[in-house]
Amino acid sequence: xxxxKEKFGQSFDAxxxxxxxxxxxxxxxxxxYKAVKKFSEVKQDYLNSKLPPKSFFFPQxxxxxxxxxxxKDVTVKNELNVEKTIxxxxxxxxxxxxxxxxxxFKNDQYRDPYxxxxxxNTIVIGVACHKIAPTCFCSSLGLSPAxxxxxxxxxxxxxxxxxxxAISDNGKFLMAGLEGLEELSTEEQTLVDTIKSAETTSKVxxxxxxxxxxxxxxxxxxxxxxxxxxxxNACSFSCPTCHCxxxxxxxxxxxxxxxxxxxxxxxxLFTLHGSGHNPRDQKKSRWRQRMLHKFNYxxxxxxxxxCVGCGRCIKNCPVNLDIRQTIDGVNKAELVVD
Amino acid sequence: xxxxxxxxxxxxxxxxxxxxxDVVIGYEKGSLPLKATPCFVRSPQDVDKLIWDETxxxxxxxxxxxxxxxxxxxxxxxxxxxxxxxxxxxxxxxDDLYIIGVSCQxxxxxxxxxAETGEIIGATITDxxxxxxxxxxxxVFNFTEVKDITCQTCRYPNPVLEDVHIGGSIEVLQQxxxxxxxxxxxxxxxxxxxxxxxxxxxxxxxxYACRNVxxxxxxxxxxxxxxxxxxLTGGVDSAENLLFQTxxxxxxxxxxxxxxxxxxxxxxxxxIRALSRKVNKDVKExxxxxxxxxxxxxxxxxxxxxxxPEAFLVKE
Numbered sequence: 001x002x003x004x005k006e007k008f009g010q011s012f013d014a015x016x017x018x019x020x021x022x023x024x025x026x027x028x029x030x031x032x033y034k035a036v037k038k039f040s041e042v043k044q045d046y047l048n049s050k051l052p053p054k055s056f057f058f059p060q061x062x063x064x065x066x067x068x069x070x071x072k073d074v075t076v077k078n079e080l081n082v083e084k085t086i087x088x089x090x091x092x093x094x095x096x097x098x099x100x101x102x103x104x105f106k107n108d109q110y111r112d113p114y115x116x117x118x119x120x121n122t123i124v125i126g127v128a129c130h131k132i133a134p135t136c137f138c139s140s141l142g143l144s145p146a147x148x149x150x151x152x153x154x155x156x157x158x159x160x161x162x163x164x165x166a167i168s169d170n171g172k173f174l175m176a177g178l179e180g181l182e183e184l185s186t187e188e189q190t191l192v193d194t195i196k197s198a199e200t201t202s203k204v205x206x207x208x209x210x211x212x213x214x215x216x217x218x219x220x221x222x223x224x225x226x227x228x229x230x231x232x233n234a235c236s237f238s239c240p241t242c243h244c245x246x247x248x249x250x251x252x253x254x255x256x257x258x259x260x261x262x263x264x265x266x267x268x269l270f271t272l273h274g275s276g277h278n279p280r281d282q283k284k285s286r287w288r289q290r291m292l293h294k295f296n297y298x299x300x301x302x303x304x305x306x307c308v309g310c311g312r313c314i315k316n317c318p319v320n321l322d323i324r325q326t327i328d329g330v331n332k333a334e335l336v337v338d
Numbered sequence: 339x340x341x342x343x344x345x346x347x348x349x350x351x352x353x354x355x356x357x358x359x360d361v362v363i364g365y366e367k368g369s370l371p372l373k374a375t376p377c378f379v380r381s382p383q384d385v386d387k388l389i390w391d392e393t394x395x396x397x398x399x400x401x402x403x404x405x406x407x408x409x410x411x412x413x414x415x416x417x418x419x420x421x422x423x424x425x426x427x428x429x430x431x432x433d434d435l436y437i438i439g440v441s442c443q444x445x446x447x448x449x450x451x452x453a454e455t456g457e458i459i460g461a462t463i464t465d466x467x468x469x470x471x472x473x474x475x476x477x478v479f480n481f482t483e484v485k486d487i488t489c490q491t492c493r494y495p496n497p498v499l500e501d502v503h504i505g506g507s508i509e510v511l512q513q514x515x516x517x518x519x520x521x522x523x524x525x526x527x528x529x530x531x532x533x534x535x536x537x538x539x540x541x542x543x544x545x546y547a548c549r550n551v552x553x554x555x556x557x558x559x560x561x562x563x564x565x566x567x568x569x570l571t572g573g574v575d576s577a578e579n580l581l582f583q584t585x586x587x588x589x590x591x592x593x594x595x596x597x598x599x600x601x602x603x604x605x606x607x608x609x610i611r612a613l614s615r616k617v618n619k620d621v622k623e624x625x626x627x628x629x630x631x632x633x634x635x636x637x638x639x640x641x642x643x644x645x646x647p648e649a650f651l652v653k654e
Contacts, residue, residue: 131473230547238543248572261572
């Protein structure tokens with residue numbers, strides 16, 4: 001089905017009265033996801049946002065609860081506030097990122113209420129990529145610039161209209177309320193097929209990386225890989241799947257709050273124990289952890305590689321430590337036989 | 339006539355062959371167009387991967403403290419100033435260091451290019467012209483148009499400390515007014531400045547790329563990482579971010595060598611230099627000090643004298 005952008009825009013503006021709508025906009029830092037009220041505010045022609053949209057479910061710094069002590073009385077307040085939200089214009093890599101984060105924040109023993117209260121109250125509208133950046137390599141990770149995994153509704157931009165498809169029940173529910181749906185013409189169908197068959201030009205081979213890494217914990221490959229790494233968190237903080245966090249207390253006199261803050265495995269502080277011991281005090285072990293977590297542990301625990309090929313870590317690394325080369329390096333590394 | 343890079347490689351090869359150093363810290367071609375990446379060459383066979391051009395944007399002095407053994411380093415003017423401060427502050431042993439000095443024309447600011455061409459797909463540099471194939475359009479730039487803002491006002495393109503100099507030297511640009519950019523900021527109203535910094539600091543994601551890329555930020559424990567006492571929260575609002583950025587700028591007072599690596603490293607494009615430039619101007623005006631120029635003159639705030647005429651000095 002398709003819908004003209006004019007009709008879609010009208011429905012979008014109407015929904016913005018009912019939902020908090022987050023969409024890509026141009027700002028001082030490039031393209032970011034921000035709250036909008038009108039479809040006309042939305043940036044249509046963009047590669048991807050500078051930072052991944054994971055922060056809408058998993059904010060960089062969030063109050064879990066706050067407390068206050070007065071005399072012998074302690075009051076505790078739950079700080080979770082959730083609004084019904086539509087996330088519009090999410091790219092396929094980031095939508096897949098949400099599916100991976102879901103696996104982290106929910107398993108058979110635990111469901112993280114902070115993440116899932118937001119997640120369950122959000123409808124994700126994905127939009128296929130028209131332009132592909134030289135750092136994009138999603139096609140190597142089971143995705144494509146037009147894959148709909150993780151979206152509730154998926155759009156393909158056809159110029160004056162969108163090809164529109166409901167992917168989930170939530171998507172079907174929202175799409176049922178849309179007016180002006182039409183059938184695609186033969187030419188439009190051809191255009192859709194072309195966009196759907198597009199692939200990223202940059203590729204990596206991850207076909208055997210998980211089993212190879214099973215045997216690489218003590219491999220000399222790690223000895224030099226990390227050398228130029230600065231141990232900053234530019235890669236982790238711009239990754240749609242990195243999810244490590246720290247919980248701390250921010251207290252002033254008799255009141256305070258318990259906060260959850262993004263953390264990243266590249267920083268030495270990440271694994272520093274209270275005793276002063278640090279099991280990953282060297283960059284070598286931190287880089288090994290990054291690779292093993294994404295391409296081995298996560299696969300064993302959750303069945304998927306924890307990289308979606310968005311390329312943000314490549315673009316943002318101040319020393320050009322390129323994860324594609326690191327993957328190649330693992331593929332080429334000689335296994336050490338005991 | 340041999341080119342600069344041939345001489346750099348020749349010197350590096352000789353140093354490694356004669357085992358005068360264990361490692362040469364230089365640049366090699368990166369994985370992205372117009373991007374060089376730091377490299378550590380340990381074998382004479384590998385010296386040919388070394389490159390030298392307008393894409394060599396990192397300050398390699400940042401790697402010296404943590405690289406063990408005897409090392410050679412390829413140093414631009416700003417890198418050499420950073421090495422000078424590190425020596426003054428007893429962070430490196432001079433005898434373990436061999437400085438291959440190269441005069442620097444300045445480095446490219448990719449953001450200026452991408453603002454016009456979109457993401458860079460491919461690029462070549464020939465005779466000061468940069469031909470860029472971008473995702474939005476192709477364009478040829480003159481190097482001077484896309485030179486990093488730091489390099490535009492650089493007064494020390496020639497190394498101030500070196501064991502060998504490769505290539506010629508570069509004529510220092512004469513500037514009618516030093517710190518003209520800071521004066522523009524100083525002349526703004528309080529509310530304009532506040533709005534500017536609020537916007538800039540609002541972009542910071544506290545990844546600490548700026549701090550970690552800085553050769554002068556070598557504290558064992560940075561004040562932002564200290565949790566007892568906790569100087570600032572993990573909050574990423576403009577107020578907390580400003581506290582981090584101003585704290586860092588003040589720690590660099592009289593030590594910042596104006597390489598601009600912090601601003602180039604920032605994934606969010608925060609104007610970090612705006613703070614450090616102001617501090618540098620103040621240090622120049624109050625102490626007539628510029629960091630890392632000679633071994634004898636220590637960083638302005640690292641010295642004290644019992645004869646200090648200022649009233650703040652407590653005397654018995």
